[in-house]
Amino acid sequence: MKTRRQGTGDSEGVETREEVRELAEALSLYRSAMTHLAERSTALPRVAVPRRSAPIRFRLLLGPALGAALAAGILLPVYGHLHHHDATVLQAQSVTTPDAASARASVDDTVLMNQIDSQLSETVPDALEPLALSSQSATQSSVSEKKQ
C-alpha cells in the first residue's frame, strides 16, 4: 500500500518535472522569438527611414505647394468673377449716375431759376413805372389848376 502511494507520488513528481521542463523550454523559445523579432525590428528602421523620408518630404513640401496652387486655381477665378461683378456694378452705377445727376441738377436749376425770377420780378421795377408816376403827377396838377 505504502509502495503504491510512493509509486503514485513518484509518477506525479515525474509529470510535474516534465511539465516544468516543457514550460521552461517554451519560455526559452518565446524569449528567443522575441529577441529575434526585436533584432529584426531594430535593424529595419535604419533602412526604412530614408525610404519613408521621401514621401514625408513630398507631403511636407509639395503638399502645401499643391494646396496653394489649387487654392489659387479656385480662388482667383472666384475673385476675378467677383471683381468683374463689382466693376460691372460700378460701371452700371457710373452709367446711371449722369442721368440721375442731370435730372437732379435740372430740378435744382429749375427751382433756382424760379426763385431768381420771382426775386427779380419783385425787386426790379417795371420799365414804364417812372412814366406812369410822372403822368400820374401831371394829371393831378392839371386837375388842381382847373379847380382853382
Add this chain to the structure above:
Amino acid sequence: MEEIATTDLAIEKREQAVLELADFDEVVRVYRPRILRFLLASLADSDTAETLTQECFLKAWAARHQFRGESSLSTWLIRIAVNLMRDYLRSRSLRFWQKTRGSSLDVLDISDWVPDGRSSPESLAVARRQVDEVWKAVEKLSAQQRTVFALRFVDEMELDEIAAALCMNLSTVKSHLYRALAIVRERMGGKR
C-alpha cells in the same frame, strides 16, 4: 573594512554606469534591442513598441544629467520604458485593446521567429506550437502581470531588479509573477 570595500565597489559601479551613459550612441546600440523586446512582449504591438522605444531613448538623452548611477543603466532605461508604457496605456485606456487587437503581431509571425535549429520538421512544429501557446497566454495577462512576466522571462531580470524598475515591493512582484505563471501553465495544459 568590508563595509569600506563594499562602498568603494558601489561608487565604482555608479561611476561606471555614469561613464557608460556618456557614449550615448553606444548606449542606444547596446540597449535598444532589449528595450524594444521588452515593449514588444508587454504591448504586443510592434508600431507602439517602436515608438515608445524611440521616446525612451529621447527621454534618457534629455535626462542623462540626472542619472547618478544609483541603479544600473539597464534598470534606469527599463524604468523609463515602463513609465512611458503606463502613460500610453492610461491615455489609450479602453481603445488600447481595440488597437492592439487590430495591429497586434500575428501569432504566426511570432512562431516564425523560433530558431530553426531543430533536428526535424516535427520538432520545429512542436516548438512553434509552444511559442504560440505562450503568446496567447501572455495576451490574457493583466498589464502589470505582463510587465513582470516580460521582465523576468524575456529580459531575464532578477526579482529585486524588477522591483526596483517598477518601484514595487518584492512581494508584489512575486505575487504578479506567480499569477502570470499560473495562467501560462494553465494555457500550456499544466496544473494551476
